[in-house]
Amino acid sequence: MVRQVIFDTETTGFSPQDGDRLIEIGAIEMIDGNLTGESFHRYVNPERDVPMEAYRVHRISTEMLQDKPLFRDPSVGEAFLAFIEGAELIAHNAPFDVGFINAELDIAGLPALTNKVIDTVPMARRKFPGAPASLDALCQRFGISKAERDEKGHGALLDAELLARVYIELTGGRQASFLSASTSSRSAPGDAGGDRAVTYQRPRPLPPRITDEERAAHRAFIEELGTPIWAKLQG
Structure with a gap:
C-alpha cells in the first residue's frame, strides 16, 4: 500500500x-x-499582518485569521504531523511549501519533516519540456476546471485538490484506475461468466472506413482470381 498526501500552503509572503x-x-x-x-x-x-499583495492572491485577510489557532497549537502542528505520518508528500514547487512548514515546526519546537517529498514541478517539466509548469497551466492542459479558484482566489485545500488531479494525470493514474476497475470487474470463480473480463461496447459504432470505390475495386480483384478457395471449400 502506498499512502500519499497532496498538500498546499498559503502564506503572508515568499520567505520565512x-x-x-x-x-x-x-x-x-x-x-x-x-x-x-x-x-x-x-x-x-x-x-x-497579511500584506495586501498576499491578500490579492489568496483573499485571506488579517481579520479572518485573528481568531484562528497558532501553528504551535496541538490542533495544527501536531495534528498535521499525525495526518502525514508515514506518507509520501506531494506538492507543487515543494521547496516553498516544505520550507514554510519546517519553519513553523521549528518555531513550535516540533521536529522537521522527514517524509519523502515529490515535487510536481520538475515532473511536469520532464513530461512537457519547454511548456509552462504552473498549476494553472497544467489544469488547462489536462482540462481540469479551476473556475472556483478563478472566482475565489487561491486556497490551500482547493489547490491541493487541483494538484491531486494534476498528479493523477502526470502519472497516468486515470488509465491505471481504468485498468484496475476492469480487472476488479472480472466475474468471480464459479459465476456463470467464469473468469472473463467485462467487455465494453462503444455507445455508437464507428462510421465505415471503406469507400464504395474501394469495395468495387476489391470485387473486381476477386473476380480476376476466378473461383476463390473459400468458395471451393464451401462447395
Whole structure:
C-alpha cells in the first residue's frame, strides 16, 4: 500500500527567513493512486499582518485569521504531523511549501519533516519540456476546471485538490484506475461468466472506413482470381 498526501500552503509572503508566516494548510489523502476523501485543513493565525499583495492572491485577510489557532497549537502542528505520518508528500514547487512548514515546526519546537517529498514541478517539466509548469497551466492542459479558484482566489485545500488531479494525470493514474476497475470487474470463480473480463461496447459504432470505390475495386480483384478457395471449400 502506498499512502500519499497532496498538500498546499498559503502564506503572508515568499520567505520565512524574512518573517513571512504560514496562514493556511490544506492536504488530502491518496492510497494506491485513489483519493480516499480524507483531508486536513486549517487556517492559522500568523501573529502578524497579511500584506495586501498576499491578500490579492489568496483573499485571506488579517481579520479572518485573528481568531484562528497558532501553528504551535496541538490542533495544527501536531495534528498535521499525525495526518502525514508515514506518507509520501506531494506538492507543487515543494521547496516553498516544505520550507514554510519546517519553519513553523521549528518555531513550535516540533521536529522537521522527514517524509519523502515529490515535487510536481520538475515532473511536469520532464513530461512537457519547454511548456509552462504552473498549476494553472497544467489544469488547462489536462482540462481540469479551476473556475472556483478563478472566482475565489487561491486556497490551500482547493489547490491541493487541483494538484491531486494534476498528479493523477502526470502519472497516468486515470488509465491505471481504468485498468484496475476492469480487472476488479472480472466475474468471480464459479459465476456463470467464469473468469472473463467485462467487455465494453462503444455507445455508437464507428462510421465505415471503406469507400464504395474501394469495395468495387476489391470485387473486381476477386473476380480476376476466378473461383476463390473459400468458395471451393464451401462447395
